[in-house]
Amino acid sequence: MADVLLAARGVSVRFGGLIAVDGVDLEVSERELIGIIGPNGAGKTTLFHTLSGLVRPTAGRLSVRGRDLTGRPPHVFAAHGVARTFQTPRVFREMTAEANVRFGLEFAGRRRAHPHDAFDDARSILAFLGLAEVASVPAGALTPARQRLLEIGMAFGARPDVLLLDEVAAGLTERELETTAQLIRRVRDELGVAVVWIEHAVRALMGVVERVLVLHQGRKIADGSPALVARDRAVIEAYLGGEEPPA
Amino acid sequence: MSAARAVVATGAAALVLAAAPWLLSDFLLSLTVACLMYAGLAVSWAMFSGPTHYLSLATAAFFGLGAYVTAWGVATLPWALCVAGGGLVAAVFAALVGAAVLHLRGAYFAVLTFGLGELVRHAITYFEKSYFRTVGRVLTKTPDATTVYLTVLGVAAAAVAVAAVVRASRLGLALRGIGGDEERAQTLGVSTRRMKIAGFALSAFFAGAMGAAVAVRWTYIDPPAVFNPFIGLQTVLIAMVGGAATLGGPLASAVVFSLFTEFLRLRFPYAFLLVLGTLLIVLVLYLPGGLASLVERRRPAAAAGGAARGAGGPTRG
Amino acid sequence: MEIGRTLWLDLTLAGLITGGMYALVAVGLNLQYGLMRVMNIAHGEFLMVGAYLAYWAYTLTGVSPLLTLPAVFVALFLIGLLVFRLCFRRIARASPSVEVLEARSLLVGFGLMFLIQNGAYLAWGADLRGYEYLARPVEIAGARFGANRLVVFAFAVGVSVVLLALLRFTLFGKAVRAMMQSPRGAQLVGIDVGLLHPVVFGVGLALAGVAGALLSMIYEISPAMGEPYTVTALIVITLGGLGSAPGSLLGGLLLGLVETYGTHVSNPSMKMLLSYGVFVLVLILRPRGLFAR
Numbered sequence: 001m002a003d004v005l006l007a008a009r010g011v012s013v014r015f016g017g018l019i020a021v022d023g024v025d026l027e028v029s030e031r032e033l034i035g036i037i038g039p040n041g042a043g044k045t046t047l048f049h050t051l052s053g054l055v056r057p058t059a060g061r062l063s064v065r066g067r068d069l070t071g072r073p074p075h076v077f078a079a080h081g082v083a084r085t086f087q088t089p090r091v092f093r094e095m096t097a098e099a100n101v102r103f104g105l106e107f108a109g110r111r112r113a114h115p116h117d118a119f120d121d122a123r124s125i126l127a128f129l130g131l132a133e134v135a136s137v138p139a140g141a142l143t144p145a146r147q148r149l150l151e152i153g154m155a156f157g158a159r160p161d162v163l164l165l166d167e168v169a170a171g172l173t174e175r176e177l178e179t180t181a182q183l184i185r186r187v188r189d190e191l192g193v194a195v196v197w198i199e200h201a202v203r204a205l206m207g208v209v210e211r212v213l214v215l216h217q218g219r220k221i222a223d224g225s226p227a228l229v230a231r232d233r234a235v236i237e238a239y240l241g242g243e244e245p246p247a
Numbered sequence: 248m249s250a251a252r253a254v255v256a257t258g259a260a261a262l263v264l265a266a267a268p269w270l271l272s273d274f275l276l277s278l279t280v281a282c283l284m285y286a287g288l289a290v291s292w293a294m295f296s297g298p299t300h301y302l303s304l305a306t307a308a309f310f311g312l313g314a315y316v317t318a319w320g321v322a323t324l325p326w327a328l329c330v331a332g333g334g335l336v337a338a339v340f341a342a343l344v345g346a347a348v349l350h351l352r353g354a355y356f357a358v359l360t361f362g363l364g365e366l367v368r369h370a371i372t373y374f375e376k377s378y379f380r381t382v383g384r385v386l387t388k389t390p391d392a393t394t395v396y397l398t399v400l401g402v403a404a405a406a407v408a409v410a411a412v413v414r415a416s417r418l419g420l421a422l423r424g425i426g427g428d429e430e431r432a433q434t435l436g437v438s439t440r441r442m443k444i445a446g447f448a449l450s451a452f453f454a455g456a457m458g459a460a461v462a463v464r465w466t467y468i469d470p471p472a473v474f475n476p477f478i479g480l481q482t483v484l485i486a487m488v489g490g491a492a493t494l495g496g497p498l499a500s501a502v503v504f505s506l507f508t509e510f511l512r513l514r515f516p517y518a519f520l521l522v523l524g525t526l527l528i529v530l531v532l533y534l535p536g537g538l539a540s541l542v543e544r545r546r547p548a549a550a551a552g553g554a555a556r557g558a559g560g561p562t563r564g
Numbered sequence: 565m566e567i568g569r570t571l572w573l574d575l576t577l578a579g580l581i582t583g584g585m586y587a588l589v590a591v592g593l594n595l596q597y598g599l600m601r602v603m604n605i606a607h608g609e610f611l612m613v614g615a616y617l618a619y620w621a622y623t624l625t626g627v628s629p630l631l632t633l634p635a636v637f638v639a640l641f642l643i644g645l646l647v648f649r650l651c652f653r654r655i656a657r658a659s660p661s662v663e664v665l666e667a668r669s670l671l672v673g674f675g676l677m678f679l680i681q682n683g684a685y686l687a688w689g690a691d692l693r694g695y696e697y698l699a700r701p702v703e704i705a706g707a708r709f710g711a712n713r714l715v716v717f718a719f720a721v722g723v724s725v726v727l728l729a730l731l732r733f734t735l736f737g738k739a740v741r742a743m744m745q746s747p748r749g750a751q752l753v754g755i756d757v758g759l760l761h762p763v764v765f766g767v768g769l770a771l772a773g774v775a776g777a778l779l780s781m782i783y784e785i786s787p788a789m790g791e792p793y794t795v796t797a798l799i800v801i802t803l804g805g806l807g808s809a810p811g812s813l814l815g816g817l818l819l820g821l822v823e824t825y826g827t828h829v830s831n832p833s834m835k836m837l838l839s840y841g842v843f844v845l846v847l848i849l850r851p852r853g854l855f856a857r
Contacts, residue, residue: 052434073440074433084434092427103424106417108436158435302667347848353666354603355806358798359847365795366840373837480674487671517685524678531671532654 003030003065005194006051006082006162011060012218013046020046022218023060028162028196033188035205035226036198038215039238044198045087047215048164051196052084053077065161078108083160087167089147093140097131097150098122100139104157112159116191125156128191129183145176152183163187165197169204177201181208206230214238253411253494261404268393276392277464280399282505284461287403288478289485289497291453294410295446296483297491298422302357305344307479308364309337309451313458314473315371321463322388330398330459337455338448340367345447349440361476368474375470383469390463398460406453410494413449422446454482481508484523488530490537500538575824577704581717583820585779588720589793590800591727591812592771598744598807599764601666602652605673607772607797608790609680614640614773615780615789616688622695629697629781630715633774640773644766647676652765677791684787694784716778723774724813731809740764744807799843805853814855 006028013021021043028034036044049055050062053074062070064080083104092100101122114120118128126132129149134142139150148168155163169180181204188195199205206212206226214222214229216238222229229235267279288306296303313333320329348359375382390398413419421442424432433439462468481504489500511519534540593607614636618629651672659665698712731737742750743760751757775793776785783789800819804811819839826838846854 054430054434073438074430075436075438078434078436086431090428090431092424092431094427095423099420103420103432104435106420107432110436154431154435300663300667302670351847351851353663354597354601354670355847355851357666357670358603358802359844362798362840362843362847366837366844369837369840373834484671484674517682519682520678521682521686524675524680524682527675527678528651528672531668531675532651535658535668 004028005030005065006196007061007063008047008051009061009063011047011050011057011062013043013050013055014058019218021050021057024215024218024220026051026213026220028194030161030194031188031192032194032211033185033209034194034196035209035212036196036215037200037202037205037212041217042215043218044215045166046218048084048166048196048198051077051164052082075108078104078158078160079111081112081159081161082164083108083155083158083162084164085148085151085155085166085168087170089144089151091139091142091147091150091154094138096136097126097139097142097153098135100150101125101153101157104154105159106157108158108160114159118191119156119159122157125153128156129153145172148172148180152187160193162194162196165195165199167198167200169199169201177204181205184208250411250415254408257404257407257411261400264400265397267400268396273392276396278506278509280396280461280464281509282502283399283403284457285482285485285505286498286501287399287406287457288454288482289489289501290403290410290494291406291450291457292482293486293489293491293494293497294406294413294453295422295450297486297493298419298426299443299446300426301349301352301443301447302483303360303447303450304357304476304479304483305341305360305363305451306454306482307474307476308360308367309341309454310458310478311364311368311371311470311474312337312340313455313460314462314468316455317459317462318384318386318468318473321386326390326394326398330402330456333459333462334402334452334456337458338452340455341451342444342448345444346440349443349447361479364474364476364479368470371474372470383467383472385467386463386465389466395460395463399457402453402456402460406457407494407498409449409453413446414494418442418445418449484527488527488537490539493537493539496537496539575828576821577709579821579824580817581709581713581820582824583817584717584720584724585775585816586796586800586819587724587813587816588771588775588778590797590804590816591724591809592768592775593794593797594801594804594807594809594812595740595764595771596768597801598809599740600652600656600761601662602656602669602765603666603673604652604676604765604768605670605794606676606680606790607673607768608792608794609677609684610640610643610769610772610790611776611779611793612684612785612787612790613643613680614776615785616684616776617773618777618780619693619695619785622697629777630719633719633777636773636777637770641766641770644769645762647769648762648765651676653762656761677794681787681790688787690786690788692784692786695780697781710782712781716781719778720775721813723771727771728809728813736763796839799839802843802847803854805855808853808855811853811855815853818854 004027008024008026011021011024012019024047038044046055050057053072053076056071061068064077064082067080069076069080092103105122118124123135126135129152131146131149131153134146139147142150152168165184169177172180184195184197185208187193197205197209209226211224212226212229213220214235221234221238222232267276271279288310292303292306295301313336316333316336317329320332324332344363348356351359372382421432421437424437425439425443429439458473462473465472485500485504486497489498490496589611593604596602596604617636617639618632621627621632622629652669655665655668655672659668698715700711701708702711702714731741739750739755739760743755800815801812803818804815822842823835823839827835
């Protein structure tokens with residue numbers, strides 16, 4: 001069995017009286033491609049915040065390659081190979097696209113080994129994402145779709161083992177969605193990076209990932225192959241009365 | 248301009264300016280000292296506050312601490328040690344304070360740094376009153392005017408050179424990232440806390456050293472004179488009017504401001520400050536990127552080349 | 565024992581009187597900052613303008629400063645509308661983020677401070693001015709206070725309480741509070757920022773003016789009188805929590821007491837050290853104010 005890169009055990013997050021994440025277990029192994037779905041407010045993004053160190057879990061442990069990182073600041077998670085994107089792109093608007101990518105390379109990615117030459121420098125990362133021609137454009141001037149791609153490029157700069165993608169396909173057209181799904185597949189296949197992908201567009205996600213986690217009201221209610229999860233009673237019930245049904 | 252070229256240019260300019268004591272009259276020399284003092288202060292302020300957008304009003308505190316190191320040490324310590332010591336004391340103070348307050352942002356940080364300056368001033372006043380029974384002291388043994396001038400020049404040149412190096416360094420990149428989006432910078436591996444403390448302390452070092460070097464120009468030193476909030480305020484104004492995101496902006500604006508101040512302030516003190524206030528308001532409203540943004544506006548194409556040109560100053564739109 | 569008790573009573577009353585004035589000085593600034601993140605550092609200068617208005621009204625026409633209060637309120641309110649229109653509206657619109665807005669408004673505030681203070685020097689000179697009004701002493705529980713101080717205290721607390729009531733019970737006040745808690749949500753339910761912001765800014769200045777007019781009854785006035793009050797206001801709103809009007813009242817009273825007791829039990833030069841010490845400590849330890857939950 002492949003090594004476990006990132007593990008969350010019994011992770012809970014409470015904000016005052018509200019339980020955003022409730023005892024979630026998650027293991028991400030090398031080269032895994034995992035999807036996380038769930039209705040709005042299911043705790044998906046909060047889970048990502050804990051996995052990247054931005055929110056300290058109220059209970060539970062987090063470890064990266066067996067090293068306990070619970071309660072450590074975000075830059076430590078990044079340095080250990082966990083990189084992420086944000087739902088609304090948080091690029092450095094006044095820096096060029098290239099400088100945005102170089103940022104991760106200068107810090108989290110600086111001392112990290114990178115087997116694949118797509119990670120060599122900012123130029124090659126931008127080329128991999130199809131952003132080469134906008135390298136010297138200030139990030140704030142890029143289209144929203146390109147800013148989303150650049151978000152991924154910034155995370156690549158950290159030369160991660162695990163990439164956490166938070167709704168990178170939100171607001172994309174059907175066609176762009178297809179391209180993004182393929183890109184995510186390539187990230188895993190060609191670069192060998194494990195990916196955890198949160199998405200509302202369940203259909204596109206189910207077509208790409210090998211394993212799906214379903215969150216509902218902060219709890220994990222299903223964890224398995226897309227085919228299995230799609231038939232799960234609890235999942236169907238969670239989705240009734242609002243969101244599109246899975247698959 | 249690359250960091251190396253900026254450092255060389257600064258060194259060359261300093262060499263030229265070093266001839267001033269033998270060429271200029273006393274009046275012009277003291278004018279030059281004022282220019283250099285504000286140039287050094289504004290550049291060191293912009294070193295940290297420009298990229299991070301943290302509006303620090305602590306310059307007066309750093310400057311005053313440096314000045315007090317001189318006040319207490321100039322009679323016994325070697326001159327160079329006084330100046331370096333002033334810088335170090337200010338830097339250590341900034342690092343300690345920074346560790347406690349750099350998580351605050353916006354108006355909180357501005358108000359707090361201002362309060363810190365006043366706190367230090369009153370603490371020193373209280374301390375002097377309790378232990379020496381008098382506030383302030385007369386400096387009897389001071390270096391000659393040429394030495395003072397060369398020291399101020401040295402501190403200012405060092406501040407400019409270090410600022411140029413920082414801009415091109417990882418520290419500079421990290422500070423720009425913190426100004427752009429601090430959390431994002433963290434998730435990309437920046438220990439933002441450490442970087443902010445380092446930047447804040449480095450910036451404080453030069454303000455402290457400048458305070459230590461300039462202090463001997465006053466023969467009588469007391470807390471209201473050297474912790475004068477006006478010094479800190481004017482530094483911020485100079486840097487922001489020049490364009491805090493740039494290196495040349497604060498430098499140029501320091502020269503203009505100091506000349507303006509020295510000539511007009513004594514003759515028309517109230518009208519001068521009235522005009523200054525109006526000017527400040529108009530600039531913030533209509534030219535928030537500082538004077539440097541005028542220059543940049545004229546050559547927008549050149550900007551695309553330098554990848555790390557980075558974030559704007561605190562007032563950049 | 566008996567003497568000790570009177571002394572403490574004396575100090576407490578003196579502290580409360582000072583504190584009541586501090587509260588009034590601070591509350592306008594706090595409203596402005598709480599609503600629109602505009603830190604108007606020239607607050608004390610507008611207070612000074614109010615003080616001069618009351619002074620001129622009394623010395624030129626003999627009108628009681630208490631009767632000029634409404635006129636001062638209206639005058640400063642109108643000035644506030646103008647200043648908002650000329651300066652802060654543009655900043656609020658053009659700033660890309662709250663931090664930039666705060667930084668810019670602070671700088672414009674410093675500009676206004678230079679402008680108004682030095683304008684006052686040019687117009688009225690640097691002399692300290694004052695007038696005698698209700699200066700005869702009154703005795704309360706064995707301690708003597710100037711009648712004017714008591715009147716000022718009553719007005720300061722009265723104005724603060726009326727303001728709190730307005731904020732709590734009127735539609736406009738509710739809109740202001742809603743706006744402070746959730747600007748987005750308030751706009752969604754139809755609260756008009758274009759009206760609310762200038763009005764609250766104007767009220768902030770009007771309160772500063774009223775505070776100045778009241779203070780002119782007790783202290784001598786000068787163009788530089790405003791600055792220390794700005795600092796006091798900053799300390800008070802830090803203690804009470806930025807944006808909290810009841811916090812300002814409590815914070816003001818608290819600072820008044822701390823200063824009065826502190827000055828008494830140790831040497832008078834401790835006063836400033838104490839104020840700033842409390843200020844810095846609260847900002848570091850409880851940046852959202854002493855009374856924040």
